[in-house]
Amino acid sequence: MTELIQIKDLKVHYPIRSGFFNRVTDYVYAVDGVNFTIEKGKTYGLVGESGSGKSTIGKAIVGLEKTTSGQILYDGKDVTKRSARHAIGYNKDVQMIFQDAMSSLNPKKRVIDIIAEPIRNFERLSDQEEKKKVKSLLDIVGMPEDALYKYPHEFSGGQRQRLGVARAVATNPKLIVADEPVSALDLSVQAQVLNFMKRIQEEYGLSYLFISHDLGVVKYMCDTIAIMTKGRFVEIGTREEIYTNPQHIYTKRLLSAIPKIDVAHRKEHMETRRKVDQEYHTLQKEYYDEAGRVYDLQTLNATHQVALRNVESEGV
Amino acid sequence: MSAKGSLLEINNLNTGFRIKDEYYNAVDNVSLTLAKNEILAIVGESGCGKSTLATTIMGLHNAQNTRIEGEIFYKDLDLTKLNEVLYNKIRGNDIGMIFQDPLSALNPLMRIEDQIAESLSYHTSLTKAQQEQRVLELLDQVGIPNPKRVAKQYPHELSGGMRQRVIIAIAISCKPPIIIADEPTTALDVTIQAQILDLLKNLQEETEAGIILITHDLGVVAEMADRVAVMYAGQIVEQATVEELFTNPQHPYTRSLLNSIPREDEFEQELHVIEGTVPSLKNLPRTGCRFAPRIPWIAAEEHEENPELHEVSPDHWVRCTCYKHFHFRDEEGEA
Ligand SMILES: Nc1ncnc2c1ncn2[C@@H]1O[C@H](COP(=O)(O)OP(=O)(O)OP(=O)(O)O)[C@@H](O)[C@H]1O
Ligand SMILES: Nc1ncnc2c1ncn2[C@@H]1O[C@H](COP(=O)(O)OP(=O)(O)OP(=O)(O)O)[C@@H](O)[C@H]1O
Ligand SMILES: [Mg+2]
Ligand SMILES: [Mg+2]
Numbered sequence: 001m002t003e004l005i006q007i008k009d010l011k012v013h014y015p016i017r018s019g020f021f022n023r024v025t026d027y028v029y030a031v032d033g034v035n036f037t038i039e040k041g042k043t044y045g046l047v048g049e050s051g052s053g054k055s056t057i058g059k060a061i062v063g064l065e066k067t068t069s070g071q072i073l074y075d076g077k078d079v080t081k082r083s084a085r086h087a088i089g090y091n092k093d094v095q096m097i098f099q100d101a102m103s104s105l106n107p108k109k110r111v112i113d114i115i116a117e118p119i120r121n122f123e124r125l126s127d128q129e130e131k132k133k134v135k136s137l138l139d140i141v142g143m144p145e146d147a148l149y150k151y152p153h154e155f156s157g158g159q160r161q162r163l164g165v166a167r168a169v170a171t172n173p174k175l176i177v178a179d180e181p182v183s184a185l186d187l188s189v190q191a192q193v194l195n196f197m198k199r200i201q202e203e204y205g206l207s208y209l210f211i212s213h214d215l216g217v218v219k220y221m222c223d224t225i226a227i228m229t230k231g232r233f234v235e236i237g238t239r240e241e242i243y244t245n246p247q248h249i250y251t252k253r254l255l256s257a258i259p260k261i262d263v264a265h266r267k268e269h270m271e272t273r274r275k276v277d278q279e280y281h282t283l284q285k286e287y288y289d290e291a292g293r294v295y296d297l298q299t300l301n302a303t304h305q306v307a308l309r310n311v312e313s314e315g316v
Numbered sequence: 317m318s319a320k321g322s323l324l325e326i327n328n329l330n331t332g333f334r335i336k337d338e339y340y341n342a343v344d345n346v347s348l349t350l351a352k353n354e355i356l357a358i359v360g361e362s363g364c365g366k367s368t369l370a371t372t373i374m375g376l377h378n379a380q381n382t383r384i385e386g387e388i389f390y391k392d393l394d395l396t397k398l399n400e401v402l403y404n405k406i407r408g409n410d411i412g413m414i415f416q417d418p419l420s421a422l423n424p425l426m427r428i429e430d431q432i433a434e435s436l437s438y439h440t441s442l443t444k445a446q447q448e449q450r451v452l453e454l455l456d457q458v459g460i461p462n463p464k465r466v467a468k469q470y471p472h473e474l475s476g477g478m479r480q481r482v483i484i485a486i487a488i489s490c491k492p493p494i495i496i497a498d499e500p501t502t503a504l505d506v507t508i509q510a511q512i513l514d515l516l517k518n519l520q521e522e523t524e525a526g527i528i529l530i531t532h533d534l535g536v537v538a539e540m541a542d543r544v545a546v547m548y549a550g551q552i553v554e555q556a557t558v559e560e561l562f563t564n565p566q567h568p569y570t571r572s573l574l575n576s577i578p579r580e581d582e583f584e585q586e587l588h589v590i591e592g593t594v595p596s597l598k599n600l601p602r603t604g605c606r607f608a609p610r611i612p613w614i615a616a617e618e619h620e621e622n623p624e625l626h627e628v629s630p631d632h633w634v635r636c637t638c639y640k641h642f643h644f645r646d647e648e649g650e651a
Contacts, residue, residue, distance in 0.1 A: 018468065026465075050477025050505045051461070099476045099503070103419045142593045154333075157416045157499070158362025158532075180476070183502045184416070186362045186532050187576035191587030194578075198586075213477075213505050214533075220578040220587070257506035259535030261577070263559045266539050273510060 003076070004175055004207045005038040005061065010070035012056050030056040032231035032293075033070075038175065041205040045222030047212065047254070049229040054211045055099055058177040061209065062096045092122045095168040099179040099211075101160040105152040111138075112148045115167045122171055137166040142192050157184040165193055172204065179211045194221060215258050219243060224303070227251045232294040234287075237304040247306040249287045253280045322349040323526040324373070324494055329386035329396075331365070331372045333597065339383045340597045342368040344550035346386075350494065350526040357529045357537045357558070359573070360547030363594055366530045367416055369547075370496045373528075374413050375403040390494070409439040412487035416498040416530075418479040422471040428455075429467035432486055439490045454485040459511045476503040484512060491523050498530045513540055534577065538562060546570050549594065549606040552625070556632040566634045568614070568642040569607050575644065591645075605636040613645050614638055 012031040015024040031053040038044045046054045059065035061072060063082060072080045074094070079085050095118065098104035105114055115134045119125060125133065135145055141162035152160055161184045168176050178197070182190040194217065200206055212218050218225060225242045227235045227250065234248040246252050256276040260269055286309070288294060297305040326348045332339030342365040350356050358366050371377060373388055375395060388395040390410065398406070407413075415421035423431060432451045436442055442450060455463035458481040471479055480503040487495060495516070501509040513536065516527060529540060537544060537558065544561045546554040546569065554567040565571050575588045592610045595601070601609065605619040623636035 014473070016465070016469075048505060050481075050503065050508050051475040055475060100417075100419050102417045144593055144596045144599070146596050146598070156363040156367060180503070184362070184499065184532070186360065187534070187573055188588075188590040189362050190532075191576045191578075192589045195586045195589065213503070213509070215506065216535075216578050253507055254505065257510045259506070259509070259533065259539045261535050261538045261562060263538050263562050269539070277507075 002039045003037050004040045004074070005209075006071075006073040007034060007036050007057075007061070008071040008073070010034050010057065010060060010072070011068040012053070012060055012065055013068045029231045031060070034226075034228075034231075034233050035297075036226060036233070036236065038207050038209060039223075040174075040207055041201065042223045043201070043208040043210050043221050045210045045212070045218045045225040046228060047215065047218055047225060048227050048234075049250075050213070052228045053231045054228060055179050058096060058179050058209060058211060061175075062094055062177055063091070064096075089122075092118075092171050093174040094177070095171060095173040095175075096177040097164050097168045097179060097181045099183075101157065101164050101184065102152065104164060105160060107152050110149050110151060111163060114152070114163060115170055118167060118171045133170070134166075137170060140169075140196055141166045142189055158186065158189060161185060162189070162193065169200065173206070175207045175209065177209045177211070180213070181210075182217060183212070183214065190217070197221070215255065227254065230292070230294055232307065233297060233305075234294050234307045235305065236297065241304045245304075247300070247304075248308075249280050249283050252276060322351050323354075323390070324348075324350040325387075325389040326373070327387040327389070329369070329372065329388065330384065331368050331377065332383040332385075334381045334383070335598050340600070342550055342597055343372060346547075346550075346552055348545060348552070350528060352493075352526055353520060353524045354543065355520075355527045355529055355541050357531065357541035357544045358547060359531065359534065359537060359544060361549070361569070361573075361594055362532075363597075364547045365550045366547060367498055370413065370498050370528070370530060373496060374407060374411060375400075404438075408435050408486075408492065409490050410492050411494040411496060412490065412492040414480075414484050414487045414495070414497040414500040416502075418476070418483045418503070419471060421483055422479060424471055426470070427467070428469055428471070428474070428482055431482070432489060435486050435489050450489070451485075454489055455482075457488075457515060458482075458485045459508050477505065477508060480504060481508070481512070484515075488515075488519055491519065492525065493523060494526050494528075495519075496528045496530075499532070500529070501536065502531070502533070509536070516540075534574070546573075549600050551606065551635065552633075553607065553635040554633065555625070560629070560632050564629075564632070566628060566632070566639045567607075567636075568611050568638060571642065572610075572644075605638055607636070608638070611638070611642065611645075614642060618642075 010031055011033055014028040014030055016026045018025045056065055060067050067080060071078060074090055079090050085091055112134050115137055116130050138147055143162055165181055182193050210221050219239060224238055226233050229250050235251045246255055253276050256273050295307040295309050297307050299305050329343055329346045330341045331343040332341040360366055372384060384396055429451045433447045436447050436450060451467055452463045455466060460466050460481055501512055541558045544558055545552050548569045554570050565574055572590045578587055590610050605623045608619050618641040619638045620636045625633040625635050628634050
């Protein structure tokens with residue numbers, strides 16, 4: 001079997017409470033019925049609107065968010081329920097690099113304790129071995145050794161993000177949910193971290209769920225890409241399909257908004273972007289239902305799916 | 317670098333953090349100017365001192381652990397000499413800051429609407445009802461869907477990008493003449509990013525604000541900036557207009573940075589990385605060319621003993637002489 005993770009009709013709805021009795025008055029449909037499969041040794045990209053539910057999917061997979069309904073299968077076994085996870089070592093095999101580097105690092109702990117924490121949960125190492133391991137992890141993410149005994153606030157934004165990467169790979173996991181793993185890094189350090197992620201993928205057959213707003217990085221890293229808005233997928237395809245043959249208007253809009261390093265033509269670029277934006281607004285009705293919800297995915301070919309109105313089933 | 321008509325003028329600024337009993341400069345002798353209506357981008361290696369520079373301008377360092385030397389002139393006021401009461405009047409009203417780490421810049425226990433209204437009630441004379449109206453307006457401007465719902469929510473209930481937009485709403489709420497934006501759009505999808513960048517440009521048209529834009533995204537720099545300053549290890553190593561910087565980069569660090577951009581259709585190849593690592597603040601080389609250890613194949617005598625900024629063409633400044641002899645390791649030297 002090549003599937004590592006299968007997500008089936010996943011929904012995560014958050015209650016909104018308000019009023020005097022703090023009653024639940026409404027729900028945020030953060031994730032509203034998504035299906036996808038992450039294969040062993042592959043990188044699955046998740047891109048889309050800010051607030052569309054990408055981090056929520058990631059957190060549901062690592063078990064930090066309760067699912068409202070749907071199923072998560074790991075190596076064919078149902079791990080939707082917490083109790084099912086322990087027995088098969090799921091919590092060691094599946095790690096996450098968090099989007100908000102600062103708030104995911106305990107401010108009162110030193111770097112050595114932060115990075116060693118997941119190791120301590122699953123392995124017994126001597127102090128010497130542990131220190132050696134943490135040092136090698138720091139080295140991999142390009143941080144100097146004397147970081148060991150410092151606290152998170154003593155680091156820059158990008159340095160903290162690298163600490164998060166080092167911690168996630170510490171237990172040799174099988175899947176890493178990487179939520180914006182390089183967004184705070186300069187290009188050279190970003191290249192270093194991405195090279196590293198690819199290298200350990202080849203070596204250990206690791207899989208990634210790679211969440212990012214940087215479409216250049218996604219293009220470089222991902223085999224399959226899903227585009228998301230409003231809690232649902234609007235398009236799934238291979239790298240080539242998404243970048244050279246996008247079908248959904250939202251995907252097109254996203255691609256047209258990528259900033260370009262071409263100072264001489266920045267006016268023209270802005271105009272093109274505004275034109276696609278305009279088109280997006282006029283064509284809205286054809287790509288979303290009356291309630292503004294994304295349609296179900298239609299299959300174009302074995303790898304390419306797009307959310308369009310199903311004309312046949314409506315008998316038009 | 318002339319200071320005529322500039323909105324902000326920074327002269328020989330040093331910001332040092334105390335480690336044990338010594339101070340180590342994270343911002344080292346930086347001089348910069350920002351003109352009205354200008355967007356000055358600052359790019360540089362992670363940890364090179366960009367945020368420290370921004371927070372120094374905002375007066376956010378505590379005197380116990382930080383040493384600040386030099387001058388920051390805003391309207392004949394030297395901000396480094398300002399007391400806390402006066403600084404509070406300037407922050408938000410005259411200088412708005414978009415922080416890099418949105419979650420830690422927001423109060424976790426306060427509803428979004430109250431956090432935005434706080435700044436409004438401090439700096440404006442709007443009535444309560446007007447404030448409420450303005451809060452919804454601001455949330456809408458930064459592209460938050462359903463502003464009414466989000467106004468009532470708490471920071472932890474928002475996505476990363478929504479939090480970032482709340483910070484942007486607070487920063488622009490009083491239409492300050494100076495905006496410092498530290499990675500303002502990293503957590504945003506590119507369509508919202510474009511919308512925020514448009515918003516900043518429109519705001520600038522209205523108020524002639526000067527904007528300092530700190531970002532790692534060279535695409536954003538190319539689309540937005542008028543001028544660019546490149547920092548490495550606390551110092552400015554290159555400064556030029558945006559066209560000049562991208563078409564004629566000179567400093568070895570700038571050239572190496574541009575070389576790390578993931579290229580189209582090179583998925584099988586490793587990305588270019590600058591050799592070596594940035595030393596920690598305490599172990600930064602403080603003499604000679606700070607970039608020299610990262611390009612060891614360039615002979616020592618090509619570097620200056622005390623690297624200075626040289627004006628290589630009008631308004632294009634480059635530190636150290638090594639740029640004249642630089643080539644990538646896998647290229648032949650031209651010398
Ligand atoms: N604890 C919570 N309570 C209520 N709503 C929440 C909570 N956490 C997230 N949400 C809502 O769920 C939606 C999806 O959030 P999520 O963080 O998954 O977005 P995202 O796609 O990761 O966005 P970004 O790209 O900005 O990080 C948002 O509308 C957010 O406000
Ligand atoms: N409070 C502090 N105490 C000690 N050292 C600090 C402190 N804050 C920052 N530093 C150090 O100062 C240097 C500059 O940090 P700064 O946050 O300004 O970098 P930056 O250029 O903004 O980086 P990034 O692009 O990663 O955000 C770094 O070496 C960092 O480790
Ligand atoms: Mg997120
Ligand atoms: Mg920073």
